[in-house]
Amino acid sequence: MRRANPPTTTRPANHRVVRKDVTRPRHDPPTLFDLDLPERPEGTYLTSVYQLERVPATTEGLHDAVDQRYLRKHDFTVEERLVAGAPALLVHGTVPRQRADWCDVLASLTGEMIDLGFSSGGAALLVAVDDHVYALAYGTVGRHMVDLDLANTGFGIGFAVRSLAPDEIKQVRRRVFGTTGRVDRNMVPGGQHIRMYGIDKWGEIVGQVCGRTFNPNLTVCRSTRKATPVEGSDALRIHLGVEPENLLADLREINRVCKQEAPFEDLEFITQIRPIPSRDPRLSEVEGRLDALLASPDPDEVGLAVPGRVLGEIERIRSYKLRVPKSGLSTARLSELTLADILTQTGGVPEGERWASLCNGRITLCADTRGEEEIGSTAASRWITAQLPHGTSQLLLHEGGWYEIGDRHREFLRAEIEQILAVPASIALPAWTADLTDEAEYNIHAAAVCGLTLLDRRLLRTSQHHRGIEACDLLGPNDELIHVKRAKGSSALSHLFAQGEVSVDALRYEADARKALVEMVRQQPTARLIDADFRPRKVIYAIALGSGKPLTVHSLFTFAQVALYRAMKSLRNEGVEVEVVGIPSA
Structure with missing residues (x-):
């Protein structure tokens, strides 16, 4: 039946309003399923399934879980159904486009007017199974019919880390935690151990993992008697049974695995940093x-x-x-x-x-x-x-x-940071006294007291860094790159750690950066000479925390610990020692 005005449930008073752009749905890149199963296993269909949270497992709840604005805009059909006795909601329709945007491009290139259009079709089936609601998406626009702000973002990953063989992982997508814009996608069609992907277990968020699983309780495995490909992300992409009873049995088995099975030891780290959806209560x-x-x-x-x-x-x-x-x-x-x-x-x-x-x-x-x-x-x-x-x-x-940060993540970080801070200081820097009002004054004072070369605010301009970068604030007696920061809160240290990485990268791989540094040091009052083929061997982060707090693992925010750990790992991979020195206050 067609329902023109689906009812809505009452939202809690503190419901967070989140803007949604219904005209520009997100796009998923292709995966490896075609390589794994060129033909559809009998009695199954490759399906993207979402588990929805905070949605009552009732017909009214199903209506609340669709994207009402998107449905009204395209006049999709909404029908109440039953799947093996379970309440279900079927949404389907097409999004017609009268004229493709590439028609104008071809007309401009050839002078030939072309007027062609197309339609994108899709459907979503929302099913209430026991106490859970699942949304099954089909076609190009199927998933955009569902309010995905209600999706359990840990669902697909949660099933994958409990099901996939760790030594047969075929695809990984991860994002660096603490920076923006960098997303890495790695594919190995034959599969390899998760360790071979070189994932920074404690500094990267794994958003997708693909591999194979053999679970005889799933319809596809019973049908083929083989392992089946699985893609876990916010959604779970897997072959599900097409008969009503088999579909419900598959969904119940997936839920059982997520609830009762422990993650594989080599994959558990994936669950330790998870983004929280914007509508999490x-x-x-x-x-x-x-x-x-x-x-x-x-x-x-x-x-x-x-x-x-x-x-x-x-x-x-x-x-x-x-x-x-x-x-x-x-x-x-x-x-x-x-x-x-x-x-x-x-x-x-x-x-x-x-x-x-x-x-x-x-x-x-x-x-x-x-x-x-x-x-x-x-x-x-x-x-x-x-x-x-x-x-x-x-x-x-x-x-x-x-x-959300897992307990093991915090324990690992604390242990790593404690080891970094425990390294004895090779340089004793003077106290930061009250009369030194800013970093510039402190660096001048430290250079004079310790016989260091002052390079604070002197920029190296290179072909790669035409706007300029600081090699360091102070150059040590054995050519140590010393970066100084006074921070009231430890979280302000993130750019200090990144500064050390950028400087080392430029001085190791850019000849004009090394040449500029040699000339800059030669022109300083100390008139030091450094090797024209200078390569950084040691970076020292010298840190003064506000209110005289000592620099310990307990005085560093989790994010600052992640940033320091990543910088330490990156620099050590380049053969550069890392030392962190606390500057005392007086």
Whole structure:
């Protein structure tokens, strides 16, 4: 039957409103299924299945789980059905396009007018199985008929890590945690052990993993008597039974595996950093607590971190402009940006609106001290990092997104960071006294006291870095690259660690960078000479934490620990020693 106005359930009062762009659905790249099974196994069909959360396993709940705006826009058909007695909702239709956009291209190239159109068809079947709701997507537009903000983002991955043979992984997609824009996809059609993909287990988020599983309780394995390909991501892509009873049996078996089976030891790390979907009910409570903390003068749980997209410009920044709506304050112009600057603004925002004001606020980067030469801007919220507990979970805010951090991840990081901090200091830097107001004054003082070469704010301009980068703040007696940072909160250290990586990469692989450094050092008052074929062998991160806090694993945010661990691993892979030195306060 056709239902023109599907009923909706009442949303909770603290429901988070999330903007959805229904005109530009997401696109999934191809996978390896065609290589695995060129023909459809008898009695099955390759299906993308989502498990939906916070959706009642009732007919009314199924209606609430479809994307009503998308359905109304394209006038799709919505029909209530039963699948082996289970409540189901069938949505289907086509999206016609009267004229393809490439018609104009061909007309321009050939002078021949072409007027061709096409239609994209699809369907979604939502099924309530026991206490769970599943959405099965078919065709080009099937999955866009479902409100995927309700999808359990750990579902497909959760089944994969409990089912796939770790030594036959055929495809992996991962994203570097702590930076933006970098996504790696690796394919090995014959399969290989997960270890061979070189995944940084504690610094990357695995968003997709593909391989094979043999489970005789699944229809496809009974049909073929062979292992079947599985793709796990937010969704699960697998051959499911096409008979009603077989479909329900397959969904129940998949749910059993997710609930009762333990992840394979070599794949468990994939579950340790998971993004939290924007409509997760925990976020309303957590963001409410964050909103209250933003009125505090110095909250331990909140820090400042440079967004990944800004790291490439960090050397050019000479000032910042900070605007926070509803703060009652005019735009602030700052030579340095600290968490205290942001909290000064949010303190004047009405209760319950502080976090939203940061999301709408802007931090503008400027290449001059007067704030006239703007480089770009980002949402103020992307600079805030926070680590808040929720029940037994630890939730981490990074660049506007929330992540759940597993216990093993935190334990591993603590052990690694403790080892890094335990290395004895090879250089004793002077205390940061109260009369040294900024990093520039401290670096001048340290250079004079310890006989170091001062290179602070002197830029190496190369063909790869025409805007310039800092080789280091101080050059040690044995050519150590010393990077200095004073940070009120440890999360502000992210760009310091990245700075060390960028400097080493340039000096190892760019001849003009080495030449520029040799000339720069020669021109300093110390008149030192370094080898024209200089290669970095040691990087020292010298850190002073605010309020005289000692530099320990407990004084570093999780994100700062991840950034340090990644920098250490990257530099050691280049044969460069890494040392972290705490600068005492006096």
